[in-house]
Amino acid sequence: MQFLKVKKLEHDDTHMRITWNDGKVCSYDLLELRKDCPCANCRGGHGTHTTRTTDNIQTIRLLGWKTVGRYALQFTWSDGHDLGMYTMDNLRERCENQ
Numbered sequence: 001m002q003f004l005k006v007k008k009l010e011h012d013d014t015h016m017r018i019t020w021n022d023g024k025v026c027s028y029d030l031l032e033l034r035k036d037c038p039c040a041n042c043r044g045g046h047g048t049h050t051t052r053t054t055d056n057i058q059t060i061r062l063l064g065w066k067t068v069g070r071y072a073l074q075f076t077w078s079d080g081h082d083l084g085m086y087t088m089d090n091l092r093e094r095c096e097n098q
Helices: 030-035 088-096
Strands: 006-011 015-020 025-029 062-068 072-077 085-087
Touching (some): 025 088, 072 088, 085 088
Antiparallel strands (some): 006 015
């Protein structure tokens, strides 16, 4: 896969749309992204028996985003959370598997 870069990112109250540098357009459900936050806190820690802490979230809004290096996006959510780094590869893979 070629080097992935976000060409354009748009969002409304429920979905985010990314246009990638290769022209592919992908849509993501914001609540699903928030619930799947990859940070250790949301995943339930580092142990072998972890419990995801995001299951009870019912609504969410995306307040902002920034790139992290050349490999990830970091989102600021309406619940104050902003620790998760969603890799470009993972976001693209989510899109391809929808």
